[in-house]
Amino acid sequence: MCGIVCVSGSIDAALILLRGLKQLEYRGYDSAGIAVHEPDGAIRRARAAGKVAALEAAISTPFCGTSGIAHTRWATHGAPTEANAHPHRAGRVCLVHNGIIENFSPLRKELLAEGRSFSSETDTEVVAHLLDRELDLVSDPKVALLNVLSRLEGAFALAAIIEGEPDLVLGARRGAPLVAASGKGAGFLASDIMAITGEATSVIYLEEGDSVLVRPSGIEVYGLDGLPVVRHAVPAPASMAQAEKGNHRHFMQKEIYEQPEVVGRTLAAYLDAASGCIRARDGVDFRAITRLLIVGCGTASYAGQIAEYWFEALSGLPVKVDIASEFRYRNPAFLKGDAALFISQSGETADTLEALRLCKAAGVTTIALVNSPHSAMAREADIVAPTLAGPEIGVASTKAFTCQLAALAALAVLAGHQRGCLDSEAQSGHVANLLAIPSLMGAALKIDQEVDALATELANASIVLYLGRNAFFPLALEGALKLKEISYIHAEGYAAGELKHGPIALIEEDVAVVVIAPHDALFAKTRSSIQEVRARGARVIAITDNAGAAELEGEVSAILKLPDVQGMAAPIVAATAVQLLAYYVAVHKGTDVDQPRNLAKSVTVE
Numbered sequence: 001m002c003g004i005v006c007v008s009g010s011i012d013a014a015l016i017l018l019r020g021l022k023q024l025e026y027r028g029y030d031s032a033g034i035a036v037h038e039p040d041g042a043i044r045r046a047r048a049a050g051k052v053a054a055l056e057a058a059i060s061t062p063f064c065g066t067s068g069i070a071h072t073r074w075a076t077h078g079a080p081t082e083a084n085a086h087p088h089r090a091g092r093v094c095l096v097h098n099g100i101i102e103n104f105s106p107l108r109k110e111l112l113a114e115g116r117s118f119s120s121e122t123d124t125e126v127v128a129h130l131l132d133r134e135l136d137l138v139s140d141p142k143v144a145l146l147n148v149l150s151r152l153e154g155a156f157a158l159a160a161i162i163e164g165e166p167d168l169v170l171g172a173r174r175g176a177p178l179v180a181a182s183g184k185g186a187g188f189l190a191s192d193i194m195a196i197t198g199e200a201t202s203v204i205y206l207e208e209g210d211s212v213l214v215r216p217s218g219i220e221v222y223g224l225d226g227l228p229v230v231r232h233a234v235p236a237p238a239s240m241a242q243a244e245k246g247n248h249r250h251f252m253q254k255e256i257y258e259q260p261e262v263v264g265r266t267l268a269a270y271l272d273a274a275s276g277c278i279r280a281r282d283g284v285d286f287r288a289i290t291r292l293l294i295v296g297c298g299t300a301s302y303a304g305q306i307a308e309y310w311f312e313a314l315s316g317l318p319v320k321v322d323i324a325s326e327f328r329y330r331n332p333a334f335l336k337g338d339a340a341l342f343i344s345q346s347g348e349t350a351d352t353l354e355a356l357r358l359c360k361a362a363g364v365t366t367i368a369l370v371n372s373p374h375s376a377m378a379r380e381a382d383i384v385a386p387t388l389a390g391p392e393i394g395v396a397s398t399k400a401f402t403c404q405l406a407a408l409a410a411l412a413v414l415a416g417h418q419r420g421c422l423d424s425e426a427q428s429g430h431v432a433n434l435l436a437i438p439s440l441m442g443a444a445l446k447i448d449q450e451v452d453a454l455a456t457e458l459a460n461a462s463i464v465l466y467l468g469r470n471a472f473f474p475l476a477l478e479g480a481l482k483l484k485e486i487s488y489i490h491a492e493g494y495a496a497g498e499l500k501h502g503p504i505a506l507i508e509e510d511v512a513v514v515v516i517a518p519h520d521a522l523f524a525k526t527r528s529s530i531q532e533v534r535a536r537g538a539r540v541i542a543i544t545d546n547a548g549a550a551e552l553e554g555e556v557s558a559i560l561k562l563p564d565v566q567g568m569a570a571p572i573v574a575a576t577a578v579q580l581l582a583y584y585v586a587v588h589k590g591t592d593v594d595q596p597r598n599l600a601k602s603v604t605v606e
């Protein structure tokens with residue numbers, strides 16, 4: 001949430017910063033701003049409400065400095081106006097910030113009492129004033145920064161420049177991501193290395209609590225205690241190829257289509273095709289675990305809910321799935337032998353990260369199933385289980401979700417085998433089932449044009465309900481989430497059997513019901529739910545397979561036919577259908593598919 005990019009010592013700072021901001025827009029797009037040290041020694045600033053394109057349009061004369069800071073905002077304190085856009089200025093200081101300063105209100109009162117005045121409603125401006133005030137008292141910018149940080153509460157990352165210090169960018173990481181990098185004679189700071197790929201040659205993934213001074217001549221890092229620390233630089237990724245849309249209209253479409261490849265890559269990290277086994281993961285011993293807690297937010301939590309069915313069925317291991325924001329505040333009771341699995345694409349989601357820390361503090365073994373190998377969760381968990389989806393740019397998660405499912409399916413088989421519930425033959429049967437997923441997903445994507453046609457009509461629905469049973473129930477939740485977040489149509493997912501306990505009251509003629517109904521052991525039950533909603537006038541769209549389609553022909557308004565798929569592969573393959581449906585409805589509605597309103601990827605605030 002919110003993107004920061006800073007440079008010191010580049011020939012054209014503004015060019016680098018504006019380019020970097022575009023790469024960071026996935027983190028928020030309510031407003032954008034830039035501040036650059038100009039050759040005359042002054043700091044010049046430009047800000048605009050809206051996306052980076054609006055900022056570019058607002059810059060009438062080109063900037064010509066070599067160092068500066070920039071920000072793209074997801075609003076927390078204060079409306080998404082130009083006045084609230086970062087960088088915020090106080091005296092000599094210009095500052096950008098990602099996260100929340102929880103004690104900003106008393107700090108603001110303190111500063112007001114000293115005669116300082118504010119031009120925004122943000123918590124950020126308070127920090128700019130504190131730094132400016134501190135610089136009046138101590139001349140050393142590092143000491144001033146550390147003194148200011150000692151006054152702040154909350155989780156955040158920040159960066160600042162100071163008039164009179166044209167080469168210096170200050171930064172700090174306290175609960176939100178920040179990387180420091182160097183290359184081509186310049187130093188950089190950014191929320192995500194993607195912002196400076198192509199410029200940076202080496203990168204330091206800053207540790208929690210680090211403060212940093214970036215100059216063209218080098219990077220100094222200080223730990224939480226303010227003492228210098230050595231943080232090793234690693235080569236920066238060279239290419240941004242994955243962050244380009246290619247021939248696709250939207251990142252979301254590209255990412256849906258990438259799934260056969262990235263799910264295959266993720267599976268390859270877990271499955272040994274030659275032996276038909278799941279590769280053991282260092283430190284993961286499901287025999288030693290008596291209960292698995294699974295924690296995540298949004299789509300990641302739905303992946304966890306699907307995995308609950310798999311783990312319990314294949315390994316007999318009791319599983320409890322929680323939403324991170326609830327888990328961390330309800331004083332969860334732990335049992336001896338608990339292990340906790342945290343699912344996150346970004347590895348930075350504030351609630352999931354805090355839930356992980358809570359479990360660690362309670363002595364529970366923590367496993368992070370993450371897509372970002374350098375994220376806070378990857379660094380702090382006892383064990384890392386990777387997904388290899390590559391950068392996911394579309395705000396609505398697609399390929400990260402199916403990669404999470406692929407990894408979870410493999411772990412469920414591993415648990416079944418380690419706990420003696422699956423013999424080698426059963427294990428290799430599951431491995432073969434999982435190995436077929438990439439090509440089945442490729443085949444499933446062939447419904448693209450049918451979905452496009454169907455979406456024209458669905459785009460007029462007032463409410464869309466999604467129904468499913470067993471592992472397809474959480475997939476129904478995910479389908480509804482996808483639709484509502486990018487098309488703004490009110491959508492809800494329900495367990496098909498739960499429908500008659502209330503939600504059926506919603507059914508009337510302009511309500512559409514998407515039923516995920518594979519021809520499995522529960523097909524007849526799901527078919528009854530279809531009859532119940534149809535009898536009350538709903539338009540029913542069935543997502544099913546060949547056998548299901550043959551039985552539902554004439555009973556539903558439309559059928560999206562997927563290949564015949566068994567076992568854990570089935571919900572993973574069916575995910576493509578709910579993703580395409582949401583995608584095309586949003587395209588027909590003309591919404592901003594990749595950057596839907598009010599949302600941002602990587603939710604680093606509570």
Ligand code: F6R
Pocket residue numbers: 297298299300301343344345346347348349352395396397398481482485602603
């Ligand atoms: C929905 C979506 C979100 C994320 C959630 C968790 O399409 O993307 O619900 O799944 O914000 O994010 P991560 O996985 O980064 O922890």
